[in-house]
Amino acid sequence: MAGPTNTRFAVAVHVLTYLAGVEGRAASSDELSSSTNVNPVYVRRVLGPLRAAGLVRSRPGPHGGWELTIDARRLPLSRVWQLMQDGHPVLGLHGPDPSCAVGRRVQAALVSLDSRVAGAITAELERLTLHDLLVAEPSPAPPGV
């Protein structure tokens, strides 16, 4: 189980925090790209679901870009996680032999377990809002950069 190689949640949190920090003006996907170090197209693709959920707004054209449309204090990270997870299973599932009773039982148990684990993650992330990240203790700048 080498961890997920998927950075969507991390990028989403990063971008939202960034937007919360520059409240008042819009930030382009190019600007967000520089801070996150991922491709601007990828930024736009990650932000798509967040816009659909009403967390951010985007506008094309000069002085366009992305803006937060929700109070950072009222945005728990669980919301972001759920939007990025989009119902996908947390625990990987296999495809056991359907004619094996043990296989069917384990499979059913794993599916139900997955919901519970997703719930546990949600509950844990519920306790932290975007605003908490904004006021978090800043890390020191790395030396020699």
Next chain:
Amino acid sequence: MAGPTNTRFAVAVHVLTYLAGVEGRAASSDELSSSTNVNPVYVRRVLGPLRAAGLVRSRPGPHGGWELTIDARRLPLSRVWQLMQDGHPVLGLHGPDPSCAVGRRVQAALVSLDSRVAGAITAELERLTLHDLLVAEPSPAPPGV
């Protein structure tokens, strides 16, 4: 965040449940392969860490194979999960621009969040033992197989 494509935990749980069900004799990786529907080599690779942790034992030769060496009632699934996870992050991380303060702050927050999420998952899985899977309500056989 398309879920993990990794089935190690699922296979491990499946195999352990299977072994708990045939207590008394050893099951070969070929037999386990049939039930789980994964390659026998993969089964052996998944079981490696579980053996190292003392959950199972293996013996080569005729009538050899794998045996559970621990009471299923005393084996919480969290143990299995931790062994398969092996310290890997649960939330994917990105590599933000180190010269950006927001980036550093978010990065640090995500790392700490990851521990908390892993802890939440562990706590949830702690509540279920291998034995609970053994006595779980069996699913009905799928029709037409």
Next chain:
DNA sequence: CGATCTGTAGTCAATATGACTACGAATAAC
């Protein structure tokens, strides 16, 4: 010895992930 099984290296195909190019459509400034 010979059959059976594990242990492990190594190859391969399928899939996931993101970087990147490209271009159309929307918007603002002039």
Next chain:
DNA sequence: GTTATTCGTAGTCATATTGACTACAGATCG
């Protein structure tokens, strides 16, 4: 209107992960 900016999205490509599969050495039992 014209031009510059920025989003929206399709599509390609390199890389990494995953797990199937082959192969074979070593252990064990009859």
